[in-house]
Amino acid sequence: MNELTKIETTLKDWETDQEVRWCPGCGDYAILKAVQRTLPQLGCDPKNTVFVSGIGCSSRFPYYIESYGFHTIHGRAPAVATGVKLANPELDVWMVTGDGDGLSIGGNHLMHVLRRNVNMQIMLFNNEIYGLTKGQYSPTSRVDTRSPSTPLGSVDSPANPCAFALGSGARFVARGIDVSKNLPDVLKAAHAHQGAAFIEIFQNCIVYNKDVFDDFAKPKGADQQQLWLTHGEPMLFGSEKTGGIRGLKLNPVSFALEVVDVPDGDAEAAGVLVHDATNKTLAHMLVELPFGEFPMPLGVVYDNPGPTYEAAVHEEKARASKGKEASLAKLLAKGQTWTVSGTAQDPV
């Protein structure tokens, strides 16, 4: 996307006159506010901004943002957004989806928008449940999730959204939490990235899957359970007050990450790895870390820009059109033609 003229807006400028219809206490409210707070900071222009969503609780999002918006059909937001972006690459496109919309019915489209690297921000609200259809388990629900469709507990393994994104060829993968004060920074990094920027946002469905992320999302003890990643900084978490500073280190024998204590916060002495957001191998290891044994890695896991799809399409189009006259009359008369004049036939 070309650099747009930054304009001055406030949070209020991004609010619509529509009554927000999520359940009271839903994590979606926090995400909406974070987005509405971030857009002015990014200098975004409502007239050049398009929010595209699929179906589900999260996908009501466009109705609440005062910009152009398209609430499409279940799972297909990536395809609609790709069409928007190809038709007008100048538009700043944000896609909103959920774990069901993006990884079940729309998994195929999500894979392709990521591998094509269409320049847009993709926010996947992961609440590990189907909210709008009243609480069935979702593709990210953990094994043994009790739900109306799995009263005895689910038996299938969940999908890992960030691992899916990396596997699909995403060049920006990040994680956030609905109520986290760090979410705007993650959104800003995603917006700065040229290409498909994938953000998994852990979102609390207070009706059907209440506090399912509490192990790491609740404020108490969060610093021991959350690893906020910063490119170029050692991967540290915890504090002296909460039981010690710890960090992630690479075990050169097992080629796996391990948690080490970091006495006095001396990361270098403890051999703690420095986060390199351009290292895809590291990104794969981080998103696959089993929570419990490890903290939950959050923030920008991977950020390694490459050519965007819409730029490549339009460059090719410009190259192919160069020097060619778009004459419909000539096009229609192309190929082997002949002229009929009376009865004489003359090849042209």
Place this chain on the structure above:
Amino acid sequence: MATQRAENMADNTPDQAPNEAAPDAVVVRFAGDSGDGMQLTGGQFTLSTALAGNDLATFPDFPAEIRAPQGTLFGVSAFQINFGSRQINTAGDAPDVLVAMNPAALKVNLSALKPGGLIIADTGEFTKRNLDKAEYEVSPIDDGSLAKFDVLAFDISELTIEAVKEFGLGKKDALRSKNMWTLGLALWMFDRERQPIIDWLNAKFAKKPEIAGANIAALNAGHAYGETAELSGPLKQVAMPPLEQSPGLYRTITGAESVSLGLVAGAQLAEVDMFFGGYPITPASAILHHLVRLKEFGVTTFQAEDEIAAICSAIGASYAGQLGVTSSSGPGIALKTEALGLAIMVELPLVIVNSQRGGPSTGLPTKTEQSDLYQAVYGRNGDAPMPVIAACSPGDAFDVGIEACRIATQYMTPVMLLTDGYIANAAEPWKVPDPASYQPFPAKFLDGLPEGEEFLPYKRDEKGARPWVKPGTPDLMHRVGGIEKNATTGNIDYAPDNHQRMTELRRDKVLNIDVPDQQVDTGETEGELAVVGWGSTYGPIRQAVNRWRDKGRAVSHIHVRHIWPLPANLGELLQGFTHVLVPEMNTGQFKTVLRDQLLVDADSLTKTSGQPFQIAELEAEIGKYFDNVPDNEGGKVPANKQQLPSTEA
């Protein structure tokens, strides 16, 4: 040709023996293994025939397998061309000449050949092994079973190898030129120029001069064989004078090319860029292949990950201010159906081309049928009205493409354009139209409002269309979606009265589209029988109706382009006929629509064999409506609704 719709054309009765006098039309079928290059041979023969000034129609008939096992019955690929010095509307019923490159090709196609027709067979391929594969116990060339035909059997394989010897090709490569040898012979038979084909070969194989040389040598050898061989048999040259055509510039065109060009022209007339989202499917892929080469016309093409993404990307592009287009065939249209509902709901322009094939499910991918009409007209959840129009010939697809773009952009609606496998693949001479002769219909984008006026995204104009607003337009930000919306603001609105009103608004917008009045294609506006067709049945219906009209019968041909909504005068027009017969390549779908919409007692004539109607089939059925014709004295055969081919035989 179909688009010209000339009156009082000469007729060619089907039982006329070939080669007796100079015929005014001839049907030739080239048949061989799917790897033998029969479609290529047919295509080049078509070009040379068009250049000779004959009118023509073609029918490529090939298996779904890319390379079916060699020599087998199901691997036979055929290309039929009907050409002559009179107007040609169909690919012809029974061939006068059958070129059979192997025993399987002979076996599969023999039943179609006219009695007394000419068979040209390559004896080099009539080996024990190939005869076994074709399930012949003895060679039909030797056992007298072909007695009612003229047979010209010689070793084309050997003659080809001999002709290309100087190029030092291996036997396998040398035999690849067999199709050109055969084409050379056919060119001689019908006195056609070789030069355009030689030019084409030189261009095609510019980087492989030895291949070009071998093919040209084979072509010349086949031609020379016809010219010099001392044959006293059936092979003789047939002179086919050119047809008197209306003056102008002509080319040959297939339906896939024509619809692509029509869409490009339509987008230009609407003054918008076109976005085409497609996913490969037979027989619709050719449209993507054509459009991808037209980038300088503002066309962006996108090969999506599936049919759903193809249409959804097109809807996204329409939302962003381009004309979204997608195309597919029946199974793919089924996948797109939910997104069609979305386009209807958000009221954005969109063109969907359905190149119909035999169904249901995967059905007959390479064969033609018209069985997606219900799907087009009725096949969506909810009350989801959508205009449907149908092309009747390759050339007509150009005009229908433009019409689809007009309706889509003027009425802010998706439009379904129906063609079929026959139209998509068949070629016909096409009088190149002058783009300036089409009335432009510039799309209107709302780009601002008078001071103080509230923006209402669903406020309609006099045609019932809502405004089209490009994202990027200041002060007109708005949200659209598949949820029911308020009739003016577009905000979510589930209120009972609102949904009732929106349902009616969507219905009325489509019903009030300005559809031109229905004309009668051939015949009077009243009479004993109206034969009502739609789509690719145009040619055979026209020919069959003309045969009866030449015998003084009061039968007319009415061919409907606008399937939904129907032309306003159609009901009244059909009232002028005692009987209405609707031939179609399905089990009676358009008949149902006519009965439903017009309360007309339409009879159905159906065919679902994957093959187009033959003129003779239609002629026989039409005859049943007249009681003093041979075999139907006193109306002894009831005009009925039977299905073709007859299951009673």
